[in-house]
Amino acid sequence: MRALKALFPYLRRYQLSIALGLVSVLVANLLSVGSTEAVKHALDAMARAGGTRGEVGKWALASAGLALLAGAGRFWMRQNLNSVSRWVELDLRDDFFAHLLRLDAPFYNGTPTGEVMSRATNDLQAVRMVAGPAYMYLVNTVVFGLMAITRMVMIDPWMTVLSLVPMILLPPVTIFFGKVIHDQSEGIQAQLGIMSTMAQENLAGQRIVKAYGQEASQSSLFTELARESMRRNVNLARTSGLFYPSLTLLAGLGMMLALWLGGRAILADRITIGDLVIFILYLGQLSFPMIALGWVVNLFQRGAASMARVSEILETRPVVADVPGAQGPDEVRGEIEFRDVWFRYPGTERDVLRGISFRAPAGATVALVGPTGSGKSTVVSLLARLYDPTAGEVLVDGVAVRQWPMDQLRGAVALVPQDTFLFSATIGENLSLGFDEEDEERRRGRVRAAARVARLEQTVEELPGGYDTVLGERGINLSGGQKQRAALARAVAKDAPLLVLDDALSAVDTQTEHEILGGLRGVFAGRTSVIVSHRVAAVMDADLILVLDDGRLAERGTHAELLRAGGLYAALQRRQLLEAQVQSDDLLAGASGAV
Numbered sequence: 349m350r351a352l353k354a355l356f357p358y359l360r361r362y363q364l365s366i367a368l369g370l371v372s373v374l375v376a377n378l379l380s381v382g383s384t385e386a387v388k389h390a391l392d393a394m395a396r397a398g399g400t401r402g403e404v405g406k407w408a409l410a411s412a413g414l415a416l417l418a419g420a421g422r423f424w425m426r427q428n429l430n431s432v433s434r435w436v437e438l439d440l441r442d443d444f445f446a447h448l449l450r451l452d453a454p455f456y457n458g459t460p461t462g463e464v465m466s467r468a469t470n471d472l473q474a475v476r477m478v479a480g481p482a483y484m485y486l487v488n489t490v491v492f493g494l495m496a497i498t499r500m501v502m503i504d505p506w507m508t509v510l511s512l513v514p515m516i517l518l519p520p521v522t523i524f525f526g527k528v529i530h531d532q533s534e535g536i537q538a539q540l541g542i543m544s545t546m547a548q549e550n551l552a553g554q555r556i557v558k559a560y561g562q563e564a565s566q567s568s569l570f571t572e573l574a575r576e577s578m579r580r581n582v583n584l585a586r587t588s589g590l591f592y593p594s595l596t597l598l599a600g601l602g603m604m605l606a607l608w609l610g611g612r613a614i615l616a617d618r619i620t621i622g623d624l625v626i627f628i629l630y631l632g633q634l635s636f637p638m639i640a641l642g643w644v645v646n647l648f649q650r651g652a653a654s655m656a657r658v659s660e661i662l663e664t665r666p667v668v669a670d671v672p673g674a675q676g677p678d679e680v681r682g683e684i685e686f687r688d689v690w691f692r693y694p695g696t697e698r699d700v701l702r703g704i705s706f707r708a709p710a711g712a713t714v715a716l717v718g719p720t721g722s723g724k725s726t727v728v729s730l731l732a733r734l735y736d737p738t739a740g741e742v743l744v745d746g747v748a749v750r751q752w753p754m755d756q757l758r759g760a761v762a763l764v765p766q767d768t769f770l771f772s773a774t775i776g777e778n779l780s781l782g783f784d785e786e787d788e789e790r791r792r793g794r795v796r797a798a799a800r801v802a803r804l805e806q807t808v809e810e811l812p813g814g815y816d817t818v819l820g821e822r823g824i825n826l827s828g829g830q831k832q833r834a835a836l837a838r839a840v841a842k843d844a845p846l847l848v849l850d851d852a853l854s855a856v857d858t859q860t861e862h863e864i865l866g867g868l869r870g871v872f873a874g875r876t877s878v879i880v881s882h883r884v885a886a887v888m889d890a891d892l893i894l895v896l897d898d899g900r901l902a903e904r905g906t907h908a909e910l911l912r913a914g915g916l917y918a919a920l921q922r923r924q925l926l927e928a929q930v931q932s933d934d935l936l937a938g939a940s941g942a943v
């Protein structure tokens with residue numbers, strides 16, 4: 349329950365509404381008790397020898413009027429307290445999302461996305477139930493319970509004790525069934541999640557399903573999952589079927605005892621008919637608050653566990669963050685230096701970079717080549733400070749990147765990562781992600797110029813809405829190469845001093861890649877570029893080529909120097925030339941065959 353303390357600052361913002369809501373609980377219950385008391389007076393007037401019609405009518409009217417006012421009070425109670433829970437949920441969700449965006453790559457590396465999503469949805473919902481309904485029903489039960497039981501004891505203490513015995517079982521029965529029903533519902537949701545994922549994958553990957561003839565086996569797998577879902581639903585129906593009659597049985601037992609004992613008390617002239625009727629009314633009105641009490645216990649337990657999970661993320665501090673007194677250079681030139689850099693990914697045991705040292709002057713084009721898994725993307729990640737090195741230092745303009753204010757560093761680097769990511773927004777919005785431009789014409793101009801450099805202009809113009817075409821699930825899908833060019837255009841439009849392309853043109857054909865890189869050289873003349881590529885043709889014009897092999901810097905130099913050295917780079921070039929030769933021979937053979 350200590351976890352719920354973290355909720356207090358959020359609740360404190362709405363203390364006026366909470367106070368009004370709690371006063372409404374008190375007033376509504378007082379009015380409700382008053383209405384029940386008026387019933388007693390009406391009945392007693394009916395049974396008394398001198399009672400008049402007018403008197404009965406007056407009390408009946410009073411009862412109805414008070415019940416109406418009590419209803420209004422309850423509306424006001426719900427209105428205030430449930431609204432507070434929604435506001436608290438909104439504030440928490442906003443803070444949670446903003447915090448998620450501040451968290452760093454090491455956090456996302458070690459936390460599955462599904463886990464984060466479940467905290468942002470299910471857990472926040474469970475916390476909301478505590479921030480309103482749970483304490484509202486708890487206070488309501490306590491207030492009404494005290495009032496009703498006091499009145500019942502005043503009528504007959506023994507009758508109160510005995511008729512409450514079955515009622516006292518209502519909260520534990522609700523807690524027990526509540527837990528079972530909750531677990532079963534979760535199981536159903538989980539099963540539904542598995543089914544949705546499977547359906548979604550089969551629909552999205554329907555070309556693979558068809559190409560590999562998987563229709564029948566996927567269909568029977570789905571049937572198995574659906575059967576399991578049905579079995580879980582039937583179990584839930586059985587539990588619910590037992591739960592509600594158990595509640596009615598216990599409440600009914602209390603009533604039966606009250607009727608039996610009350611009947612005897614009337615015959616013995618200890619209480620009036622009016623007393624018995626309102627006793628039974630109070631008993632009946634008590635059953636829902638008693639059931640709510642059990643429900644509230646479960647809500648608090650679930651809410652506390654959920655708040656602990658939400659707080660765990662909210663309290664996680666990014667490891668890669670601004671250091672105190674962070675200070676970058678006044679003007680970014682773009683000189684890059686790696687000084688004996690070692691790196692291993694958090695939670696792993698293997699050094700993926702081992703003693704990398706190099707220096708590239710501002711304005712140079714640096715290329716990284718090497719076999720897959722050799723550490724090229726990792727070098728780029730350290731430059732953009734997505735991670736901090738395990739040992740050694742990465743410097744830009746002579747200042748360690750850890751000493752730079754994060755905003756300044758990220759503003760200075762335009763990164764095109766290996767995995768292209770475009771938002772489900774318009775192409776124009778996707779391309780202007782990296783810069784602020786109030787003037788719409790200038791923004792569009794900048795986006796168009798960048799698209800031209802990335803050889804994307806014609807593709808966009810052929811789309812139905814041009815730059816206003818929405819991408820992704822809600823709109824059209826681009827091909828792999830088009831997506832890569834859009835990601836490149838986004839980086840070009842950012843117009844930053846350092847351009848970093850991490851295998852950013854792998855899905856573009858060699859000819860287009862050559863054209864794009866040629867265009868980039870013009871636009872980025874005087875700025876520093878880092879190009880990761882598997883193709884020698886893409887890096888041969890670079891000022892400095894670094895060849896990585898299993899985390900080590902195996903070779904360095906210009907294209908000509910590396911060819912002369914006859915090492916890994918030269919072997920890579922020979923292989924790629926040979927491959928190109930074989931491909932063109934195949935094409936020629938195909939063409940002559942066709943003739």
Ligand SMILES: Nc1ncnc2c1ncn2[C@@H]1O[C@H](COP(=O)(O)OP(=O)(O)OP(=O)(O)O)[C@@H](O)[C@H]1O
Nearest residue numbers: 457693696700719720721722723724725726727766
């Ligand atoms: N997030 C990660 N967590 C743990 N290990 C990782 C992570 N990302 C990469 N690695 C490991 O680090 C090593 C270097 O990976 P990196 O992505 O830098 O290679 P690369 O040279 O860019 O490869 P490719 O050419 O295939 O893109 C690999 O062995 C890889 O398995």
